[in-house]
Amino acid sequence: MSESDILLYQQENHVVTLTMNRHDTRNAISDDEMIDAIEAACARINADSSVRVAIITGAGSAFSSGGNVKDMRDKVGMFGGNALEIRDGYRNGIQRIPLAINQLEVPIIAAVNGAAIGAGCDLTMMCDMRVASEKALFAESFVKVGLIPGDGGAWFLPRVIGLSRANEMAFTGEPVNAQTALNWGMVSRVVPPEELMTAAMELAARVAANPPSALRMTKKLIKEGEHSRLESLLELSASLQSLAHQTKDHAEAVDAIIEKRKPVFTGE
Numbered sequence: 001m002s003e004s005d006i007l008l009y010q011q012e013n014h015v016v017t018l019t020m021n022r023h024d025t026r027n028a029i030s031d032d033e034m035i036d037a038i039e040a041a042c043a044r045i046n047a048d049s050s051v052r053v054a055i056i057t058g059a060g061s062a063f064s065s066g067g068n069v070k071d072m073r074d075k076v077g078m079f080g081g082n083a084l085e086i087r088d089g090y091r092n093g094i095q096r097i098p099l100a101i102n103q104l105e106v107p108i109i110a111a112v113n114g115a116a117i118g119a120g121c122d123l124t125m126m127c128d129m130r131v132a133s134e135k136a137l138f139a140e141s142f143v144k145v146g147l148i149p150g151d152g153g154a155w156f157l158p159r160v161i162g163l164s165r166a167n168e169m170a171f172t173g174e175p176v177n178a179q180t181a182l183n184w185g186m187v188s189r190v191v192p193p194e195e196l197m198t199a200a201m202e203l204a205a206r207v208a209a210n211p212p213s214a215l216r217m218t219k220k221l222i223k224e225g226e227h228s229r230l231e232s233l234l235e236l237s238a239s240l241q242s243l244a245h246q247t248k249d250h251a252e253a254v255d256a257i258i259e260k261r262k263p264v265f266t267g268e
Helices: 032-047 069-074 083-092 096-102 119-126 153-161 163-172 178-183 193-208 212-225 230-244 248-259
Strands: 007-012 015-020 053-058 062-064 108-112 115-117 129-133 137-139 189-191
Touching: 007 032, 015 032, 015 193, 032 096, 053 062, 053 193, 062 119, 096 119, 108 119, 108 193, 115 119, 119 137, 119 153, 129 178, 129 193, 153 163, 178 189, 189 193, 212 230, 212 248
Parallel strands: 015 053, 053 108, 062 115, 108 129, 115 137, 129 189
Antiparallel strands: 007 015
């Protein structure tokens, strides 16, 4: 199976949908092929100024089963070798996913169609927004297989749902259903399974309706705000704002408001 079959890349207007397509592993993301495909898709999106927002989802009944348990048992791929080799396997393997997603310049929505287990749960946490099917299930379940979140989950999960609830998920390894995920702020919306992609596309369209350069700069600011001092973030904000003021899209937005019409943004 080629990279293009493992991760389907589809663009409609300004929205790219990435669909993990490994039915045999329930969309496991620990294989080199899937890691390469996700990393390449993020780079492709960043290089394409026509893309304003991305969606990631899973084909079949699962969003992602996370790590391939059979590979763990057989100690192959990133799970094989001595301690140093396994360390390098994580660093050069699955840890490329959080780096690629975190460096994605456009907003990304996780459309969680089913079970998001272990690294699959963490993949949803890496995204900027999450919409879930009523059949969605989230589990930070590494402890259940005697492991720890090796893909950055210990960084992402507490930032989404808070430390106490992240600890509960990580220390028990027990799953959280879609309604609990909504109550905890893990997802912003829960919909019937047949409405999931419609809901994700509607949210994407609302995001994509805005000036693309302003979108990318806004995301940059929010990401920097996760670790910056206030003074540093204010300085970056002033610099990016000075660029935003010079864009044609800013002028178009202001004119459209004054003229009471729908704006047309070109990315200039």
